[in-house]
Amino acid sequence: MQHTDHATLNASEQLVVAAAAAAAPSVFNTQPWSFVFTDAGMEVHADPHDASMPTASAARDVRLSCGAAVFNARVALARRGHGSRVSVFPDEGDPLLVARVAVTDDAPDRALDELYRWLGSRRTNRYPFRPEGIPAAVLALLHDAARREGATLRLLEGEPEYQRMLTSIRHATWAEDDAVREDRGARLSPSARPPAIPVGNLGPVPRPGRPDDAPVRDMAQGLDLPGRGSAAFEPHPDLAVLETADDDPGAWIAAGQALQRLLLEATGHGIAASFANQPLEDAELRPDVASGAAHFGHPQMVLRLGYATQQPPIPPRRPLSQVIRESGAA
Ligand SMILES: Cc1cc2nc3c(=O)[nH]c(=O)nc-3n(C[C@H](O)[C@H](O)[C@H](O)COP(=O)(O)O)c2cc1C
Incomplete structure (x- = not known):
């Protein structure tokens, strides 16, 4: 053309x-x-x-x-x-x-x-979702959105695969480096101006008793931040992995475009998403996320999808005057 x-x-x-x-x-x-x-x-x-x-x-x-x-x-x-x-x-x-x-x-x-x-x-919605699953026709639209941008959305449908993902998420959470956790604490602290993710966007602390079972990522795990409360999360949300055939900078840009396309499509169908990328951030666990029998490629994002019970506030963004710059300016 x-x-x-x-x-x-x-x-x-x-x-x-x-x-x-x-x-x-x-x-x-x-x-x-x-x-x-x-x-x-x-x-x-x-x-x-x-x-x-x-x-x-x-x-x-x-x-x-x-x-x-x-x-x-x-x-x-x-x-x-x-x-x-x-x-x-x-x-x-x-x-x-x-x-x-x-x-x-x-x-x-x-x-x-x-x-x-x-x-x-x-x-990004880190609140509990309603327990019902997403209809197949809507999932098909999300698959299509990812495909149009050159990526694949792989829904974890089979129990062994689903359980393996939960295990990877759990291991990655346990294995997280102290330095990474400290850095996260500094970014989320109320004294950081502004905190990277405000308390209202963190969602509640997964209810004590089943914290390891919740396939939601508590971005403030181990931090005592006031105002979060606690809640039970849906036990079996739809989990999906966004994958690309390659794993290089070009593929990461494609994955980002595919992610946003499918998230906007999901929003239009009343579906919320959060992410559980901790196993992708661990070099040893990352291959496990991709090792499904008929997998398509390299995992780029782990998504939790469902129907929201609560809409979080709009998280802060830098003013446009700091984001738009003149050509050649650093
Ligand atoms: C590459 C990437 C990785 C992310 N990983 C996670 C994650 O593991 N857990 C999570 O809760 N949110 C994750 N997020 C969501 C961001 O925290 C979120 O986009 C940001 O706080 C801005 O909020 P918004 O999405 O509500 O605009 C990720 C987003 C991107 C683009």
């Missing part, structure tokens, strides 16, 4: 696109991105701060987060009536330039345009 680059985005369009991109999920709400607007469209740059991240798999998680931001930019461009074309890692000499999102004069992608309305209500 022939693409032609459009002239440019005006200032108010730039703000809309940047705000949409900045609403993407990011590892530990680090928002590890900045955006540069050019005559051709928008560039997404990864922040060079992998080393300060609390997880061992920081490089991957930063790129995944940037991929989700790229997807949101495409959605916002479609809403503004533009086509878009993404070039991933377009400059070999600049590995932090994750993507150029060119504005084209192609007709906007209707499917992307329709997802725009869910941008503001999508959020």
